[in-house]
Amino acid sequence: MGGRAPFVDVEGAVRILRAGGLVGLPTETVYGLAADATQPAAVRRIFETKGRPPTHPLIVHVPSAEALSRWSAWSSPSARRLADALWPGPLTLVLPRAAAVLDEVTGGLPSVAVRVPAHPLARAVLEGLGAGIAAPSANRFGAVSPTTAEHVQDELGDRIDGILDGGPCDVGIESTIVDVTGDVPRVLRPGGVSVESLQDVLGAPVLVAGEDDGPRAPGRLASHYAPRARVSVVDERDVAERVRAWTSAHPDSTTVVLAPRALPEGVRGGRWVEVPEDPRAWAQTLYADLRALDAAGVERAFIVLPVESSGLGMAIRDRLLRAAGPR
Ligand code: TXA
Numbered sequence: 001m002g003g004r005a006p007f008v009d010v011e012g013a014v015r016i017l018r019a020g021g022l023v024g025l026p027t028e029t030v031y032g033l034a035a036d037a038t039q040p041a042a043v044r045r046i047f048e049t050k051g052r053p054p055t056h057p058l059i060v061h062v063p064s065a066e067a068l069s070r071w072s073a074w075s076s077p078s079a080r081r082l083a084d085a086l087w088p089g090p091l092t093l094v095l096p097r098a099a100a101v102l103d104e105v106t107g108g109l110p111s112v113a114v115r116v117p118a119h120p121l122a123r124a125v126l127e128g129l130g131a132g133i134a135a136p137s138a139n140r141f142g143a144v145s146p147t148t149a150e151h152v153q154d155e156l157g158d159r160i161d162g163i164l165d166g167g168p169c170d171v172g173i174e175s176t177i178v179d180v181t182g183d184v185p186r187v188l189r190p191g192g193v194s195v196e197s198l199q200d201v202l203g204a205p206v207l208v209a210g211e212d213d214g215p216r217a218p219g220r221l222a223s224h225y226a227p228r229a230r231v232s233v234v235d236e237r238d239v240a241e242r243v244r245a246w247t248s249a250h251p252d253s254t255t256v257v258l259a260p261r262a263l264p265e266g267v268r269g270g271r272w273v274e275v276p277e278d279p280r281a282w283a284q285t286l287y288a289d290l291r292a293l294d295a296a297g298v299e300r301a302f303i304v305l306p307v308e309s310s311g312l313g314m315a316i317r318d319r320l321l322r323a324a325g326p327r
C-alpha cells in the first residue's frame with residue numbers, strides 16, 4: 001500500500017497504455033488491470049503486479065465483435081449468436097486463438113478469452129488505443145476483485161501508472177466465461193450473464209463446468225475471491241446455532257454475519273449485516289461487503305448463501321464458496 005497512482009482521464013489512460021504502462025480500468029463487471037495486449041513487456045508486468053502465475057491466461061477486451069478477427073476465429077454459429085445477443089456485456093468467450101496473439105496473454109493455450117465490455121469509459125479507451133486490452137481483475141492474486149476506483153487505489157495504487165475512475169461497477173461480479181471451442185458451449189465461470197440467458201439465446205442447453213474438473217482457471221481454485229477474514233458459508237437454518245457456538249467459544253473474536261434477513265431471535269455476540277435479497281442487487285455490493293470486513297478488522301465471517309442458484313444466484317454462490325475455500 002503506501003504510494004498512490006494518479007487518477008487519469010480517457011486520454012491519459014490511452015497514453016499510459018501506449019507507453020507500455022498499467023491502468024486501473026472500469027468495466028461494468030469489476031475494475032480491470034489493463035495493459036496493451038500487443039506489448040509483451042506490458043502484459044508480463046500484469047502478472048508481476050498481481051502476483052499471478054504466468055500459466056493463468058488473460059481476457060482480451062476488444063471494442064466490438066468486428067475487431068475480433070485480429071485475436072481469434074469464430075468457432076461455431078453458437079459463438080456468433082452469443083456475441084450478437086450479449087455483447088457488449090459481461091460475457092467472455094473462449095475461442096480458438098489467432099496466430100498473432102501473444103503467448104504471454106494465452107499462457108500458451110490454443111484458445112484465447114475475449115470480451116466486449118459495456119462500460120462507456122472502457123469502450124472509449126479501447127477506441128482511443130485501437131488495440132486489444134489485456135485485463136484481469138485489478139486485485140492481488142486470490143483476493144477480492146475491486147468494484148470501485150478506491151478499491152484499486154488501496155490495493156495496487158503503489159504499483160500501477162494510473163487509475164480511471166468510472167464509479168462503482170454496475171454488475172459487481174466478473175463476466176461469465178463460456179468455452180465455445182467444443183461442440184456444446186460450456187460455462188467455465190458463472191458470472192454477470194446467467195446460464196438461463198445463455199440458453200435463451202441459443203435455444204439449447206449449455207454445460208456448466210463442475211468444481212471437480214481441475215483448476216484450469218484461477219477463479220476455479222479452491223480459495224479465491226477471499227478476504228483476510230476467515231469465511232464460512234452457512235445455511236439459513238444453521239446460522240444462529242453456528243454463530244452462537246463460535247462466539248461462545250471465542251468471545252473476543254470480531255465476528256460478523258452477512259445474511260439476507262435480520263437477526264433471528266436469540267443470537268448474541270455477532271454483528272449482523274443485512275444484504276439485499278435480490279441477487280442482482282447483492283452482486284453489486286458483494287465485493288465491497290467482503291472488503292469492508294477487512295477494513296473493520298473482522299476475523300470471522302459467517303455468510304448465508306443465496307438459496308436459488310438461478311440467475312446471478314449461481315455466480316454469487318460460486319464466489320462465496322471460493323471466499324470460504326481452504327487457504
Ligand atoms: O469481468 C471480467 O471478466 C473481468 C473484467 C476486468 O473484464 N476480468 C476478469 O479477469 O475477471 P480474470 O483474469 O480475473 O479472470 C479471467 C479468467 C481466469 O480465470 C482465466 O484463467 C480465464 O479467465 N481464462 C482466460 N483465458 C482462458 C482460456 N483460453 N481458456 C480458459 N480460461 C481462460
Ligand code: MG
Pocket residue numbers: 136137145219
Ligand atoms: Mg480475477
